[in-house]
Amino acid sequence: MVRRTFSRRSFNKTASVTAAGPFIHSRRARAQETADVIVIGAGLAGLNAAGIMADSGLNVTVLEGSSRIGGRVWSTTKTWETNAGEVPIELGASQISGSYARVLDAVDRLGLTLIDQDREVLPFSFHMNGMHIKAGDWADSPANPLEGEEREIPATAYGSTTLAKLNPLVELDDWLDPRFSDYDVSVHDLMKRNGVSEQGIRFSTVSGLGTEIHSVSALRYFQERTRGTLESQFVGPLDEDGKPIEFWPKNILGGTAMLPRAMVAQLPGRVHTNKHVAAIEIEDDGVDVRTLDGSRYRARFVISSLPFTVLRSLSIWPRPPGPQFQAIQQLNYAETTRAFCRIKEPFWQEDGFEPSINSDGAVRMFWVMDNHSGEGEHRGMFVVTGQAAFRVSARSPEAASAYLVKELERMRPASKGQVEVLRYHSWGNEPLQRGCSPMFAPGQVTAFANEMIIPHGRLHFAGEHTRRLEYGMEAAMESGERAAFEVLDRT
Ligand SMILES: Cc1cc2nc3c(=O)[nH]c(=O)nc-3n(C[C@H](O)[C@H](O)[C@H](O)COP(=O)(O)OP(=O)(O)OC[C@H]3O[C@@H](n4cnc5c(N)ncnc54)[C@H](O)[C@@H]3O)c2cc1C
Numbered sequence: 001m002v003r004r005t006f007s008r009r010s011f012n013k014t015a016s017v018t019a020a021g022p023f024i025h026s027r028r029a030r031a032q033e034t035a036d037v038i039v040i041g042a043g044l045a046g047l048n049a050a051g052i053m054a055d056s057g058l059n060v061t062v063l064e065g066s067s068r069i070g071g072r073v074w075s076t077t078k079t080w081e082t083n084a085g086e087v088p089i090e091l092g093a094s095q096i097s098g099s100y101a102r103v104l105d106a107v108d109r110l111g112l113t114l115i116d117q118d119r120e121v122l123p124f125s126f127h128m129n130g131m132h133i134k135a136g137d138w139a140d141s142p143a144n145p146l147e148g149e150e151r152e153i154p155a156t157a158y159g160s161t162t163l164a165k166l167n168p169l170v171e172l173d174d175w176l177d178p179r180f181s182d183y184d185v186s187v188h189d190l191m192k193r194n195g196v197s198e199q200g201i202r203f204s205t206v207s208g209l210g211t212e213i214h215s216v217s218a219l220r221y222f223q224e225r226t227r228g229t230l231e232s233q234f235v236g237p238l239d240e241d242g243k244p245i246e247f248w249p250k251n252i253l254g255g256t257a258m259l260p261r262a263m264v265a266q267l268p269g270r271v272h273t274n275k276h277v278a279a280i281e282i283e284d285d286g287v288d289v290r291t292l293d294g295s296r297y298r299a300r301f302v303i304s305s306l307p308f309t310v311l312r313s314l315s316i317w318p319r320p321p322g323p324q325f326q327a328i329q330q331l332n333y334a335e336t337t338r339a340f341c342r343i344k345e346p347f348w349q350e351d352g353f354e355p356s357i358n359s360d361g362a363v364r365m366f367w368v369m370d371n372h373s374g375e376g377e378h379r380g381m382f383v384v385t386g387q388a389a390f391r392v393s394a395r396s397p398e399a400a401s402a403y404l405v406k407e408l409e410r411m412r413p414a415s416k417g418q419v420e421v422l423r424y425h426s427w428g429n430e431p432l433q434r435g436c437s438p439m440f441a442p443g444q445v446t447a448f449a450n451e452m453i454i455p456h457g458r459l460h461f462a463g464e465h466t467r468r469l470e471y472g473m474e475a476a477m478e479s480g481e482r483a484a485f486e487v488l489d490r491t
Pocket of ligand 1: 432
């Protein structure tokens, strides 16, 4: 249990600074709320940090810029019909893996229920070089640019399969180890230096990797890949015949947003929404936080869980040191644009191609999700990533949705009139996120990945982008836990 009061050492220090500084004293008087710790951002990282510190007896205030809590966990009021009944359309995270220790612990503690995921994506056909190709015809298709045995690799898998073979990492934190800094180069350069053919490198941009092969460090891919390998080995408890008892990933009953909502319920009165933080001023004895509506808050410590795409627009005084400042200003983020659809009739029965599609055009991926009867209405999702997503999301939501549907109709005339967009979302256009996930550019892991999480005076850093070992929601929880313990160690 951590004491709520100041230690004698910090009390003496504070008392002397306060006595000597009327300026600081007057600032404190103007703060409308004081706390031991202010957490900025009510996504999973911020809420996990706040919960751990509140449980340890600290007085915590959470400031959230939006009217909605959860950040990149966003279950909408629009629903989809699945085998598990009506489920909310999830604009962000939904899949919970069996190896997510912290997320599963929170789900359990907060009394939430896990349900089997009902998102079986139906097989893919390919639209490449202007041709629509069945999966079985891919190896012999004139649109297949590869040679020899590589022609057999499905077009959806070539990029990631080829890159996976070049992964030197074994331990989850190897990506941060300077021994591997030689791999902090673009995916393109790594493939080239390992003799992947020019055709193969080019093809990987439409087969799983995107034109980000130039702008993303191979170490960023390898971090997720290494964590993903661990995931694929996870089976959980077995039955008496040696078969896994549970099937992963799972979803949360009622939507993923049930998790941040339940976390907030554990922090009564401490989470303030519509408090868009604009400035953080760090002093010797505390931190001053100002929001766009003119409110002032003061605490002994602050944890920021803001994505660096957003944090870079705040005033932080004094300025963080070199590599950390560089990280805040420059850390790359990926864009994901999705359109969630209703498919009125299974148009693939008319054109005879596999239902889902992977293309080298603007659409990139259109997933069709099984309704388990094969007949009638299905779910569909446009998944546009990388540069293609930036191009699509430059349009208004209505224009972008219409464009995606039209593109699908161009590739598959049988889909005409069958696909209705229920909800469209661009994470790059979301003002409090400005991106989907951190994507270190070549050289950025070496330049600042280790330094970017070091506390800057009384300001600590959390958020998925400060991950060390994990990915997805578990990375957000991991980061909140780390930042909370950093603060607890100082109180
Ligand atoms: C499309 C998509 C699908 C995903 N799918 C999965 C999945 O299936 N499984 C999985 O494990 N993970 C998934 N993820 C990743 C997961 O959503 C994230 O890792 C996690 O939610 C990030 O949490 P966070 O707290 O770090 O950041 P965020 O959730 O982004 O939280 C940051 C918070 O800060 C707030 N904020 C921003 N600026 C300010 C400001 N100036 N003042 C005050 N508040 C501010 C934001 O509103 C937000 O609430 C997905 C992500 C996306 C985008």
